[in-house]
Amino acid sequence: MTAPMLADALGPRARRRMRLISVVAAAAIAGLVLAAVRRLADTGQLDAARWEPLTQGAVIRFLLGGLLATLRVASLAMVLAMAIGMVLAFGRLARNPVVRVVTGAYVEFFRGFPLLLLVLFSGLALPKYGVDVAVFWYVVLALVVYNSAILAEIFRAGILSLDKGQTEAAHALGFSYWQAMLIVVVPQAARRMVPAIVSQLVTLLKDTSLGFVIAYPELLRRARNTGEFFQNPLQSLFAAALLYIAVNLALSRVARRLEIRQRRRYGAGAITVAGAEDLTVTAVQSEEAAPEGPG
Amino acid sequence: MRLVLDNADLYLAGMATTVALTLLSFSAALVIGTVVAAFRVSPVPPLRTAGTLWVETVRNTPLTVLMVLFFFGFTKLGIQYSAFTSAVIVLSAYTSTFVAETVRSGINSVAKGQAEAARSLGLTFPQVLVRVILPQAFRTVVAPLGSVFIALIKNSSIASVISVVDLTEVADRLNNDTARPVAVFLGAGMAYLLLTLPSGFLVGVLERRVAIKR
Numbered sequence: 001m002t003a004p005m006l007a008d009a010l011g012p013r014a015r016r017r018m019r020l021i022s023v024v025a026a027a028a029i030a031g032l033v034l035a036a037v038r039r040l041a042d043t044g045q046l047d048a049a050r051w052e053p054l055t056q057g058a059v060i061r062f063l064l065g066g067l068l069a070t071l072r073v074a075s076l077a078m079v080l081a082m083a084i085g086m087v088l089a090f091g092r093l094a095r096n097p098v099v100r101v102v103t104g105a106y107v108e109f110f111r112g113f114p115l116l117l118l119v120l121f122s123g124l125a126l127p128k129y130g131v132d133v134a135v136f137w138y139v140v141l142a143l144v145v146y147n148s149a150i151l152a153e154i155f156r157a158g159i160l161s162l163d164k165g166q167t168e169a170a171h172a173l174g175f176s177y178w179q180a181m182l183i184v185v186v187p188q189a190a191r192r193m194v195p196a197i198v199s200q201l202v203t204l205l206k207d208t209s210l211g212f213v214i215a216y217p218e219l220l221r222r223a224r225n226t227g228e229f230f231q232n233p234l235q236s237l238f239a240a241a242l243l244y245i246a247v248n249l250a251l252s253r254v255a256r257r258l259e260i261r262q263r264r265r266y267g268a269g270a271i272t273v274a275g276a277e278d279l280t281v282t283a284v285q286s287e288e289a290a291p292e293g294p295g
Numbered sequence: 296m297r298l299v300l301d302n303a304d305l306y307l308a309g310m311a312t313t314v315a316l317t318l319l320s321f322s323a324a325l326v327i328g329t330v331v332a333a334f335r336v337s338p339v340p341p342l343r344t345a346g347t348l349w350v351e352t353v354r355n356t357p358l359t360v361l362m363v364l365f366f367f368g369f370t371k372l373g374i375q376y377s378a379f380t381s382a383v384i385v386l387s388a389y390t391s392t393f394v395a396e397t398v399r400s401g402i403n404s405v406a407k408g409q410a411e412a413a414r415s416l417g418l419t420f421p422q423v424l425v426r427v428i429l430p431q432a433f434r435t436v437v438a439p440l441g442s443v444f445i446a447l448i449k450n451s452s453i454a455s456v457i458s459v460v461d462l463t464e465v466a467d468r469l470n471n472d473t474a475r476p477v478a479v480f481l482g483a484g485m486a487y488l489l490l491t492l493p494s495g496f497l498v499g500v501l502e503r504r505v506a507i508k509r
Contacts, residue, residue: 010338018338026341043372112445112491113484114452116463125476206357213456220360227367234368241356241364248355 045234053230054239063236066222067243073136073218074205077143081204082197084144085151090181092156103152110149116210118142123214139211139218147204154200158193159185191262198255202248209244219243298475299482309465310486316379316451316461317490320386321444327387328394333424335395336402346395354392358453361385366457382454390447397439401432437506441498448490462486 010018040046053059091103110118119142126138162185170180209220223240227233299306334346353361365374366381376384405428413427433440455464466483470476 022339022341025339025345029341029345039372045371109488112449112488114449114463114487116452116455117466117480117484117487120463120467120470121476121480124470125480128474128476202355206355209357209359210453212359212363220357220363223360224363224367234364234371237360237364237368241360244357244360245352245355249351252355 050230050232050235053226053232054235059226059230062226063219063222063239063243066217066219066240067247069136069216069222070205070208070211070218071247073139073143073208073211073216074201077140077147077208078201078204080140080144081147081151084148086155088148088152089155089159092152093159095177107149107152110146111153113146115142115146115207116213118146119210119214135211135214135216138214139208139216142210143204143207146207147200150200151197154193154196155189158189158196161192162189194262195255195259198251198258202251202255205248205251206244298469298473298478299485302469305465305469306462306482306486309460309462309483310490312379312459312461313448313451313487313490316382316386316454316459317444317448319383320390320451321447323383323387324390324394324443324447327391329398329429331391331395332398332402333429335399336424338420350392350395353388354396358385358389358450359456361389362453362456378454378457378459381457382451382459386447386451386454389450390443393443393446394440397436397443398429398432400439401436402428404435405431434505437502438498441495441502444498445491445494448494449487452487 037046044050054063088103088107091099092107094100094103119139122142122145123135123138126141159181166184166188167180170184175183208218211218212220212224215221219240223236224233227236230236331346331349334342335350337343362382362385365385366378369375402424409427409431410423413423418426451461452463454461455467458464460468462483466479470479473479
């Protein structure tokens with residue numbers, strides 16, 4: 001798809017040469033795959049005995065239960081992080097300097113924190129201070145604290161990306177600050193934020209696997225258990241990876257669909273925010289998504 | 296705070312490991328990522344497919360899963376490395392997908408006329424890419440690559456899952472010994488901020504020096 005950018009339509013000689021190179025490249029890749037399969041077979045990892053447990057109903061239910069736990073943590077954390085992130089974003093844009101400084105400090109502090117440290121902290125430190133809740137909540141808390149900071153930056157960037165004339169026009173029509181913000185600014189800004197938000201949600205979903213370290217029985221933990229029980233860590237973890245990939249690809253697909261539709265309808269570009277790995281990728285995808293819409 | 300200062304040597308050693316993990320993985324990820332990006336824009340269909348597959352599978356798997364899969368799963372294939380080396384390999388692979396996507400966006404942002412001009416001068420595809428497109432592409436993606444770098448500093452903490460003794464693992468062990476989690480983890484968090492904040496600043500400086508705005 002991107003190829004025509006760097007190479008013109010090929011002439012007959014170049015086409016022949018490209019076919020040759022393609023065949024060589026395909027052969028090289030096939031060779032690599034073959035070597036990997038040979039390695040798997042030689043070490044006995046392709047034996048039916050190692051894969052068979054993954055076809056047992058009980059094991060499948062066990063793993064899918066893990067996936068469900070992952071999705072439960074992720075969805076609750078997503079909703080809470082979005083709500084708190086929105087409040088934080090308003091705080092950073094507030095006219096009151098105290099509110100601005102406090103929310104700004106929160107965002108800058110937790111954005112630079114590794115999430116794993118927060119998970120360990122909530123799972124190991126809070127119980128020491130008399131907080132006694134299910135592990136589920138420690139994972140949710142860590143995810144919400146971290147992601148609300150990142151999402152706040154996304155919301156803020158989205159709101160700031162809107163032309164100032166929108167707010168000014170709203171004020172000129174007699175709207176109050178909050179009326180202008182909620183009726184005029186936020187609905188327009190939201191459209192530009194969609195791809196960045198969804199890609200952060202994909203990151204959040206992947207990050208639920210950190211619940212592993214404080215023994216929350218999510219997908220990764222259960223895949224590890226399965227691997228230890230049946231002596232097939234490679235196969236069990238492979239199955240877990242496939243489940244994660246399937247869910248994340250589905251989420252990304254939805255994001256792309258939304259983004260293309262938004263673009264076609266409103267012609268609004270996406271925003272980008274520094275500091276979060278997946279967001280750079282969103283920027284990439286939105287650049288490509290543009291010419292794809294028909295017409 | 297006393298506790299952190301008393302164990303400053305442990306924290307510094309952990310920080311050194313975190314820095315080493317980050318720098319080694321980022322260098323490798325830059326190389327792999329650029330090659331994958333080149334694959335993805337090349338006129339050779341099998342290479343394009345291979346590049347896309349690499350990016351989509353590795354990027355969509357949680358880093359923790361990759362780490363555990365490589366360290367505990369791949370040993371069964373006779374692929375066995377020390378925890379540190381394993382962590383570098385996994386972090387490089389994971390980060391390479393983000394580098395690849397970023398570099399690709401840079402390549403796509405270079406004006407079309409550049410490639411056309413280079414081709415009309417008779418340069419081949421690799422020459423066009425390496426001599427004309429990539430030098431310009433890199434300069435446009437300094438800031439996003441900086442974001443990837445900072446994310447990598449934070450992601451390197453996941454190496455502690457396979458007990459590499461980085462900052463996070465130092466804090467975890469110190470907490471086990473002293474049972475003073477607040478001081479211990481706050482200390483580690485501050486140490487991470489000591490790494491991420493200056494990095495953000497340096498990226499900003501670098502960007503002003505070399506970046507081209509488009």
